[in-house]
Amino acid sequence: MTMPKTFDFASAEGRLYDWWEQNGWFRPEAAPEDAEPFVISIPPPNVTGALHIGHALFVSIEDLMIRHARMQGKAALWLPGSDHAGIATQLQIERMFAEEGRSKDEVGREEFLERTWAWKERYGGEILNQLRRMGASCDWERERFTLDDGLSGAVRDVFIALYEQGLVYRGPRLVNWSPGLQTAVSDLEVEHAEETGKMYLFRYPLKDGGHIPVATTRPETILGDTAVAVHPDDERYRHLVGRRALVPMLNREIPVIADPQVDREKGSGALKVTPGHDPNDFDIGERHDLPVLNVMNRDASMNENAGPYAGLDRFECREKMWSDMEAAGLTIKVEDIRHSVPRSQRGGEIIEPMVSVQWFLRVKPLAQGALEAVRDGRIRIVPDRFTRVYYHWLENIEDWCLSRQLWWGHRIPAWYGPNGEIHVGRDAPTGEGWTAEEDVLDTWFSSGLWPFSTLGWPQETADLQRFYPTTMMETGYDILFFWVARMIMLGLWFTGEVPFRTVYLHGMVRDGLGRKISKTLDNSIDPLEYMDRYGADPLRFTLVTSGTPGNDVNVDVKRIEGNWRFVNKLWQMASFVKLNLGGHEGEWQHDSSPHDLYSRWILSRLDTLVRNANRQFDSYLYGEAGRQVHDFLWREFADWYIEISKIALHGDDVGARQRTLQTLVHALETGTRLLHPFMPFVTEEIWQHLPHEGETIMMAPWPQPDEELQDPDAEAIMDALVELVRGVRNARSEYNVPHGRRISAQLRPGLAGNHIDELRAMVGRLCRVENLTLLATEDSDPEGCATVVVNDSVVYLPLADLIDVDAERRRLEKERDQLQQRLQRAQGMLKNEQFVSRAPEAVVKRELDNRDELRASLEIVDARLASLRD
């Protein structure tokens, strides 16, 4: 069966994917029962999501890891699934209802959830189908969803256990309130941006007359003040401690207190204390038993505690308040300042610190184990610089606000009794008057259980036994805290084991100019669009080879096109081999006599490639490995070996032809296997056309180095021959020898003289030189020739009609200058006794050889130049 002219990825991808899946090769069961497991739990994409370039990156890397492990004979399990993504999904469904003109509250919880589930069933699989399109070899029979029954049970059990262990508590605390989403969010979901704002300085009136100057950036919070604080040692204000102040515009009486937390250097040195709206003040308030006043509603409009300002939006209130204070003569001045503003990671709106009753997890006890697991090496983080970041965060961790005022999520299993009792458990308590908790858990709480909940925990399932701890956690560094750290904490706490052995962190995808992908810049790179245009393989190869571990990758979309060309090039190499295999299939591998120089050379190079690739895979340097395979196949195999192979293939030595075919097949088939984890589709299709063992390249063995193939002599000789060919081509080009014109040449043999047959064949085939003849030692240099010098060998090209003596002289002078420069460098090093005595022997020897070769070349070039001057 001959191969089509080009690779039709559009039809091949779906066909191959279905075939792989139907044969069960994505399942760990495809490996022998005693095979070592290799497990990745997928970072579950949001059900609402559509494949974006960030997904494409992680899929490319993880599928590469999984396919590599599978080819190594491991029981590879890539467990797929999706995340219910509380906030993101809820917002989407809210928008749907809004389009129908109904608010979430009008709809009610029950219908809202019904609709969300219906939507999830209908569209939630879309993102996973897009993963399939990329070639992701996940075990779809093990697919999980964070809100499915098993996982929900795990979440509930974990919550209850933590509550019973006294680690989960409920209470009023200052939280980050998102007025747009109307829910609390965790510290991690708040971003701090340096922005220009205003600092308002004003007089805090005292009841008995006088005032204290106080500064704030949020005048509306004055309405919630319950004290004015000064530093106990501050001479300026010490005498005022114990007096009473009056809240501006409300005239509510509050104390003047002394607290060491007040920074005398900041602002006016006196502090308005608003325990209900400032974390700092909340602490002070606790120490002094101050009332905690919340002056805002859920949407951050002012509430009844704001007196006349009730109902105003917080920013309207700020202006109104200030102008009223101005009128009352209380203001001093307003200054522009740069300060950091807390904004919602999702909506971008300003987060309001607000006191609120929420569920919290005391994280510190869990953090200890998570720190130890990395410190003692049970978990390794790659690249290891992230280890420090991880330590720093866990060492300073604060309690985690678990509750969210949403509907879509795991409902907190708590009930409130008529007398204020709290019941936490699997089932509702019996008896009258209990009401269920309305809030759900932070999405990341369920994600934190992902590596073991997906394997059946808390049941002692066979999967849990076999595949836990998992092997590799591959994800972006942006969710090291959100997700990775929490999986480690919860995994250790509940299973007693690390959830995974290695954490591999990749960077963020940026555009071709290094800019963040953003809607406002409109610079998104749509993976689907590029897969439509070029197929999945070029996209995958580009993503993996464009960067280095842990660093952001700037994706230059032109590289996708370039790698599509690479796919075609591969296809053409295979076509060539296949074509030449022709009717000889089966015959091609019978000849076991020693190989020719060319074949020994390419096999030696191939072995070096295999060696490098193995080392790089072991160090997670996938990008470098991919680039090297690419360069080998294109630059060495196709440009040189295939071209040279035509000598034997078109010759009449049957043995030589067969040995060459054997090498062609071996090198290409091996290269294809090396490439399979990067580009699964085209490699499978090609592999099927080549002679191979086994059913699928997916399960073919990963290439191993073979010491026998190393052949430094063949490499050295081929390097010289290749240089001679390049030199002849260069001379032809410089002298504008018409492309079709055949020329003759003479060789003054140095080392290359031992391989005159090979050289003759090569120049004949590759640069249209016929009649390469040998010059005897006593022969004088031929006249009117262009000269090509490589080491101690010289090729003379009789181009009398084209040679311009001046031009040839310039050419040789340039050559001489280059040689001299390199020779000087080598001689300089060798003259240095320190170098000779201290550098490794091999390095010195290489430099010696180098010098000798350069000297030989230079001598010849000089002689030629001298003869031209005559």
Added chain:
RNA sequence: GGGUCGUUAGCUCAACUGGCAGAGCGUUUGACUUACAUUCAAGAGGUUACAGGUUCGAGUCCUGUACGACCCACCA
């Protein structure tokens, strides 16, 4: 205020444990050479941000500076 990463060809990026700085794209010239014009050949293009240091030898290790990006932190 702490910390991390980056700065290499016009652009986007490589360079494993220090050992002759590479690729793709772009650019110049030539070629439809029966696997491939989705290609091939030849060329141009670099003081590896800057200043010191260590070393026989530094893009690579150390110190500092500049610029850029990011992370953490309760700066009224």
